Amino acid sequence: MPPSSIEKAFLKKWLKGLQALSSSSSSSTSKKEMSIFERKKAIKLSADVAMASLKNGTTSWSRALIQNASKDDNNRTLLKNMLGSQCDEKLSRGPTTTSMMCSMRVRSKRVLRRSCRWRRVRKITKDQRVHAGSMAKRLVKKRTQVLRSLVPGGEYMDEYSLFEETLDYIMSLRAQVDVMRRLANASEFSSKS
Numbered sequence: 001m002p003p004s005s006i007e008k009a010f011l012k013k014w015l016k017g018l019q020a021l022s023s024s025s026s027s028s029t030s031k032k033e034m035s036i037f038e039r040k041k042a043i044k045l046s047a048d049v050a051m052a053s054l055k056n057g058t059t060s061w062s063r064a065l066i067q068n069a070s071k072d073d074n075n076r077t078l079l080k081n082m083l084g085s086q087c088d089e090k091l092s093r094g095p096t097t098t099s100m101m102c103s104m105r106v107r108s109k110r111v112l113r114r115s116c117r118w119r120r121v122r123k124i125t126k127d128q129r130v131h132a133g134s135m136a137k138r139l140v141k142k143r144t145q146v147l148r149s150l151v152p153g154g155e156y157m158d159e160y161s162l163f164e165e166t167l168d169y170i171m172s173l174r175a176q177v178d179v180m181r182r183l184a185n186a187s188e189f190s191s192k193s
Helices: 005-028 036-054 060-070 073-093 099-116 126-150 159-192
Strands: none
Touching: 005 036, 005 073, 005 159, 036 060, 036 073, 036 159, 060 073, 060 159, 126 159
16 A cells, blocks of 8 residues: 555655754764663654644644644754744644634534434433433543543643544544554565565
8 A cells, every 4th residue: 555645744754853853962962872762752752743744733733742842942953943934833823722613612512402302212210310411421521531631732622623633633643653664664674685
């Protein structure tokens, strides 16, 4: 299966970030080698920034990833190298939600209300209904909190935009994994030859 254009763009940005990290680490620490932990952190950082930069700040999770990376002064050079002239613009936007997302949330509540009217009514006592409803609400709230902690910038999102951003984030992570898997397979193949 040939790589998609998103995967090609990600690979190009990721390699650019890795080159920037290796050149900055070799110039700053000429005698000291990077530890395994430092290498792992550098690879993850460059992959996250590359993935976020492909979205051009159109998603909250991508802006949050870039914001989180920019908190460390050591990462600023990597961000400027990977994002180029748009670096300051992307850092200033931050992980905010727009009014369009709020209007979508209101519309989704209306759809939900209408769909609730069509449910079949069963003979359930009032106590059973209250207990089941409160248990379901607690379960949904708990799982939503976990999801908020997993998606970058999720703590700033309402439920509707959280689910939308999660789907987009999952698709980007899948592309990232596919690229890394292909790279690992190519490396393994070349070492056998």
